[in-house]
Amino acid sequence: MLIEELAEMKREKDSVLNERVPPLKLTDLSVSELQDLCKDLHKKIDIVDEARYDLQIKVERNDLEVKSLGHKITEMKGIKKPLLKRVKKSAADSMLGAVADTGKVKADFTSGLKKVKKEEEKEEVTDWRKNVDAMSGMEGRKKLFDGRKLTKTANIVPGAFLHLKGETQNCNHPKSKISASRRLFLKTKLVKKAMAMLEAENEQKANEKESTLNERLPPLMLSGLSVQDLQNLCKELHQRMDVVDEERYDIAMKVSKSNAEIENLTMKIIELKGKKRPQLKRVRVSAEAMMGALLGAKVKESVDFKANLKTVKKEEEKKEEVTDWHGGSAFLSTHTTAARLLGRTCNNTRKAPAAGQSFRMSKYKVLVMRHGEGAWTKENRFCSWVDQRLSEDGVREALACGHLLREAGFQLDVVFTSLLSRSIHTAWLLLEAMGQEWVPVVKSWRLNERHYGALIGLNRAEMALNHGEERVKQWRRSYDLTPPPIDESHPYFLEIYNDRRYSTCDVAKEHLPRSESLKDVLERLQPYWDGTIVPEIKRGKLVLISGHGNSCRALLKHLEGISDADIVNVTLPTGTPILIELDENFRPTKPMQLLGDQEAIQAAIRKVEDQGKVKQVS
Numbered sequence: 026m027l028i029e030e031l032a033e034m035k036r037e038k039d040s041v042l043n044e045r046v047p048p049l050k051l052t053d054l055s056v057s058e059l060q061d062l063c064k065d066l067h068k069k070i071d072i073v074d075e076a077r078y079d080l081q082i083k084v085e086r087n088d089l090e091v092k093s094l095g096h097k098i099t100e101m102k103g104i105k106k107p108l109l110k111r112v113k114k115s116a117a118d119s120m121l122g123a124v125a126d127t128g129k130v131k132a133d134f135t136s137g138l139k140k141v142k143k144e145e146e147k148e149e150v151t152d153w154r155k156n157v158d159a160m161s162g163m164e165g166r167k168k169l170f171d172g173r174k175l176t177k178t179a180n181i182v183p184g185a186f187l188h189l190k191g192e193t194q195n196c197n198h199p200k201s202k203i204s205a206s207r208r209l210f211l212k213t214k215l216v217k218k219a220m221a222m223l224e225a226e227n228e229q230k231a232n233e234k235e236s237t238l239n240e241r242l243p244p245l246m247l248s249g250l251s252v253q254d255l256q257n258l259c260k261e262l263h264q265r266m267d268v269v270d271e272e273r274y275d276i277a278m279k280v281s282k283s284n285a286e287i288e289n290l291t292m293k294i295i296e297l298k299g300k301k302r303p304q305l306k307r308v309r310v311s312a313e314a315m316m317g318a319l320l321g322a323k324v325k326e327s328v329d330f331k332a333n334l335k336t337v338k339k340e341e342e343k344k345e346e347v348t349d350w351h352g353g354s355a356f357l358s359t360h361t362t363a364a365r366l367l368g369r370t371c372n373n374t375r376k377a378p379a380a381g382q383s384f385r386m387s388k389y390k391v392l393v394m395r396h397g398e399g400a401w402t403k404e405n406r407f408c409s410w411v412d413q414r415l416s417e418d419g420v421r422e423a424l425a426c427g428h429l430l431r432e433a434g435f436q437l438d439v440v441f442t443s444l445l446s447r448s449i450h451t452a453w454l455l456l457e458a459m460g461q462e463w464v465p466v467v468k469s470w471r472l473n474e475r476h477y478g479a480l481i482g483l484n485r486a487e488m489a490l491n492h493g494e495e496r497v498k499q500w501r502r503s504y505d506l507t508p509p510p511i512d513e514s515h516p517y518f519l520e521i522y523n524d525r526r527y528s529t530c531d532v533a534k535e536h537l538p539r540s541e542s543l544k545d546v547l548e549r550l551q552p553y554w555d556g557t558i559v560p561e562i563k564r565g566k567l568v569l570i571s572g573h574g575n576s577c578r579a580l581l582k583h584l585e586g587i588s589d590a591d592i593v594n595v596t597l598p599t600g601t602p603i604l605i606e607l608d609e610n611f612r613p614t615k616p617m618q619l620l621g622d623q624e625a626i627q628a629a630i631r632k633v634e635d636q637g638k639v640k641q642v643s
């Protein structure tokens with residue numbers, strides 16, 4: 026790295042740290058003021074130290090992930106890999122493996138692997154297979170769930186799953202006698218067990234964290250201290266704050282470095298997979314189905330997506346895309362259905378045309394999408410203004426979205442994103458997949474995700490357990506409910522508000538939101554839409570907005586005239602572009618279209634909705 030760059034990084038670090046820990050001013054302070062100052066410093070150290078602790082854990086996790094991805098790449102390149110030994114996995118890892126998507130178990134056995142002699146490996150592999158073979162039949166099952174056997178999750182759970190999924194490599198062993206229903210039974214039990222272990226592990230981790238933090242920063246004892254003592258204590262705490270904060274800064278740098286590395290490796294893996302992507306079919310979908318897709322549960326009973334699925338020849342497909350642009354009688358009738366579904370509570374200026382009314386010509390098109398899946402979606406935590414990256418699936422979704430748009434022939438002129446990395450990366454990836462990297466990407470905090478206030482970082486399913494699913498739904502989807510605001514004691518407060526990106530906004534940092542309802546989101550977003558995005562569209566540019574679940578909901582509410590009551594039922598899937606066609610007055614001319622495989626879209630919506638439910642494992 027160039028000396029100049031290093032010097033720049035040092036300058037940047039010094040300025041951030043100086044801003045966060047300004048010099049002490051002790052002169053003329055009374056005893057009580059000094060005591061307050063001590064308390065204040067003590068509290069700040071506590072917060073920063075906790076953040077440092079969390080970041081350190083993240084560094085360790087990232088390191089493991091980097092190693093694991095490295096192994097994967099080595100394997101994919103067909104390079105002879107070193108002999109590997111299974112290592113203990115945490116309950117969390119086993120859980121992740123056990124409950125990984127669509128029923129295909131994905132325990133990642135290459136992570137944290139060690140070289141060993143061939144003999145050792147064979148022995149070990151044979152061992153767990155034997156274990157599982159011995160588990161068929163009632164006796165076996167009992168043994169399998171015997172607490173003694175399960176005290177070491179790592180050695181049994183992943184192996185058992187692997188076997189149950191029929192993914193064992195050794196062909197010499199006779200085929201498993203376990204029937205499908207037994208398999209399901211075993212899997213369910215194992216998941217339950219793993220969940221209990223996960224809970225215990227989480228509790229243990231929380232205890233460890235608390236005791237470490239308490240040890241590092243014992244409580245303050247201020248009584249009986251003279252002015253001189255208090256001044257010395259302030260100095261000591263100030264110095265300590267400086268050290269802790271600098272460490273936190275360095276660790277945060279490590280995290281962003283390893284995040285970038287993970288992203289690079291993930292991209293490499295995707296490239297190595299040979300850009301194999303699912304065949305996307307354009308399908309004719311009724312307006313009802315479209316609204317069903319968007320409104321999720323509300324109307325889904327009446328929607329049969331399978332019945333609407335149709336394979337169309339490529340030629341026909343293109344023709345349809347172009348010629349159906351302004352619609353015909355079919356368009357009018359579908360639009361009317363959509364108007365009926367939404368129109369009841371639509372505000373009149375935005376309402377789609379009703380039957381008998383003349384239909385308007387589409388003058389403008391705009392594409393709106395929620396970014397690909399974010400890393401915290403996997404953990405089911407409210408992410409909001411915390412700058413999490415895309416997950417591996419999120420990267421895949423963004424690329425698939427780019428391919429879809431390229432195949433459909435879209436030529437973008439400008440992309441708008443929020444200031445959050447997940448929205449920006451989605452834009453980059455999709456532009457790359459479209460071969461349109463040159464297209465400008467314009468960023469604004471006004472497209473940021475809704476600020477979830479004090480809810481940031483909390484787990485939705487746990488919230489549902491503690492407060493009820495309905496309450497969580499209200500927090501997530503209602504129009505004018507504002508969650509409790511974030512304050513300085515919140516673990517992510519400093520990370521958000523000390524971030525340099527927020528000093529670039531068109532409002533002062535202290536006026537940035539501390540919590541928002543969807544209504545607030547629309548209020549901060551609309552001036553940007555009217556003042557910056559609309560003029561570009563009017564210039565004839567094709568605009569894509571890579572936003573967030575709720576910033577996109579707010580925009581759709583505005584464009585489609587969705588009522589306060591109906592917006593509650595609108596949930597957006599990740600990585601799915603929505604095409605909106607507008608007339609010269611920016612009123613919709615036809616129902617918005619969620620582009621892509623409708624069945625998959627419906628499933629993705631359900632997945633997002635289910636995040637707010639108490640997880641039932643039965």
Ligand SMILES: O=C(O)[C@@H](COP(=O)(O)O)OP(=O)(O)O
Binds near residue numbers: 395399410474501633
């Ligand atoms: O803040 C978050 O966690 C999600 C939305 O959460 P829900 O409103 O779906 O709970 O935003 P996004 O992933 O689109 O950035």
